[in-house]
Amino acid sequence: MRWLPTLLLVASIGIQQSFADRVLVLGETAAVKDSHSVFLNSIKERGHELTVRAADDAQLALFKHGQLIFDHLFVLAPGVQVFGGSLSPIEISKFVDAGGNVLIAAGSNIGDALREVAVEHGFEFDEAGTAVIDHHNYDQTLDAGDHTTIVVGKDQLISAELIVGNAAKLGPVLFRGVGLVSGKSNNLALNIVKASGTAFSSDPKAARAVNPSIAGSRTLLIGGLQSRNNARIVFSGSAEFFSNTFLAAKTNSVNPSVQGASSGNAELASAISKWVMKESGVLRVKSVNHHKKGETVPPAEDYFITEDVVYTIEIEELKNGKWVPFQGKDVQLEFVRIDPFVRATLKNNNGRLSAAFKLPDVLGVFKFLVDYRRVGYTHLYDVQQVSVRPLWHTQYERFIRSAYPYYASSLSMMAGLVLFSIVYLYHKDTPIKGAKVLDSEKKKN
Structure with missing residues (x-):
């Protein structure tokens, strides 16, 4: 009978694994495992099974015999132009219709594939090469001089603890990437993180000043929605938001009213991922x-x-x-x-x-x-x-x-x-x- 406890332990592990959510993580290269390891490991520690692939992998698929292969899809590949395999913006929409949850993280080098996915769900990213600029709320340490590494205060977060966690205890958040807006007819849109009133979206490398396409608090840094079948989708304009660098960074805002020793990226990224994966x-x-x-x-x-x-x-x-x-x-x-x-x-x-x-x-x-x-x-x-x-x-x-x-x-x-x-x-x-x-x-x- 000495083998009975071992058998029960193996059975319990098998039961836990059978109920673990399956997550497909797409990166531009395999280096996403290293650059975003803290964020990905936090998801593993919560009991989920992660499959990391390149976004242009020829074997990519979300369905097999009409059934979902994965429960969640994370895209940490801002520059992808065309998905590999059977994956496409239309296929991702079908995935959402079937109850799958999606997290999209873009950047200033955003490709057409992510822009099409956003349009399918009532959001629109700004043009490739643009970035959210804020001359009054940038980080003096991490910024390269173009004021695109901005510091976000807690007052710019949606008033929903289920989505962003306890905002009162959250430190300033670092963001560097492209802005997005929600469609006027998108009644399901959630403005999870919005830009400050002094921010605008433009090309920081432009030879001369041009009128920004979006400006002020209308500019979204992170948006999301919950569809009518309760599937959840989050669009982040910054893949670096989830990176090890930003999760462990110390903030040094030029704005004295927004100060904090450590960035709140880790706590906010964890809260958003829990919400989009229906853990909360x-x-x-x-x-x-x-x-x-x-x-x-x-x-x-x-x-x-x-x-x-x-x-x-x-x-x-x-x-x-x-x-x-x-x-x-x-x-x-x-x-x-x-x-x-x-x-x-x-x-x-x-x-x-x-x-x-x-x-x-x-x-x-x-x-x-x-x-x-x-x-x-x-x-x-x-x-x-x-x-x-x-x-x-x-x-x-x-x-x-x-x-x-x-x-x-x-x-x-x-x-x-x-x-x-x-x-x-x-x-x-x-x-x-x-x-x-x-x-x-x-x-x-």
């Missing part, structure tokens, strides 16, 4: 229940109008590789036919969210609908369809309090009719003495 910001529905007040299970048939009901949903969030109760307090429930008849904020009790309400006095087919959309989180959508019918004739109240005035009116009318009938039928007029009697009355008598 992932929600799921554990269970859903709805029933009449005072009961514990849904009705065998239909609900009836004006009944009191209780709705409960359990939501979990993925944190550090484990599913834990979701603590959000802004989840809402809608009771919808065509339009919402009821909208209520669910009360959270350690991941168990509930609401009690009265069904509307309207019959039809309704839905218990939870549609939760928040920046950084996956889209949570749950629908439970039920029917609401009118009461049986035996279920109505015998007497309705609001109808008491009408009851009184009917009774008084009936009593008045009876009284009038009695008076009319049994009342006889007595003649007045001394009054003249008409001939017609005499004949009757």
Whole structure:
């Protein structure tokens, strides 16, 4: 039996590996393993399987027999003009449609391949040879004199801890590369890191000054989006942002208001990679229940109008590789036919969210609908369809309090009719003495 612990250990390792995410990393050369080793090793340490290839490798593929070969794609090859193998911008779009996640890192030497991928997803990189320049926020140590090695303050990050981590504790970030913008019709775009108001994108080697194509905070340094199928994509204008040099650098900004001993690149790169690989910001529905007040299970048939009901949903969030109760307090429930008849904020009790309400006095087919959309989180959508019918004739109240005035009116009318009938039928007029009697009355008598 001494071999039993060893067998269990091997089995557990096999189970862990079977659930490890597969990551394809593309570089311009094999040197990306050395220049970005710190970043890549941090991903390995989180339990992922990395496959590093050249971007022009003739054997590149993302699908095999219609199935995904990799779960994530990292492109750290700014200058690639054409991908190798079956890889192409259209193929990457299909990869995203199938649920794959993508991280694209470009640079001033950006090739056409990365520009096409960005356009496919609602972003646009500036022209090759351009760089983001900031004469008021550059690093005095790493910059080569053209002010393209810029220092980014924490106020330029998106206000979403799930994506960028704890920005309050983050040091200044170093960036050197090309700028990008999001399309006006791209409603899913996330401005993860934007340039300062004094930055602009231009060719630093131009012989004479030209009008910049993009300038100010409209210039994005890192952008991203979460597609409608919850696949995530991040576009960085700088591959050096993830390099060992920038991750370990000491910042020396010309701007005295942006100071810090070490760069925040390592922390920010880790947070962004966790988000794009769905290690953070992932929600799921554990269970859903709805029933009449005072009961514990849904009705065998239909609900009836004006009944009191209780709705409960359990939501979990993925944190550090484990599913834990979701603590959000802004989840809402809608009771919808065509339009919402009821909208209520669910009360959270350690991941168990509930609401009690009265069904509307309207019959039809309704839905218990939870549609939760928040920046950084996956889209949570749950629908439970039920029917609401009118009461049986035996279920109505015998007497309705609001109808008491009408009851009184009917009774008084009936009593008045009876009284009038009695008076009319049994009342006889007595003649007045001394009054003249008409001939017609005499004949009757």
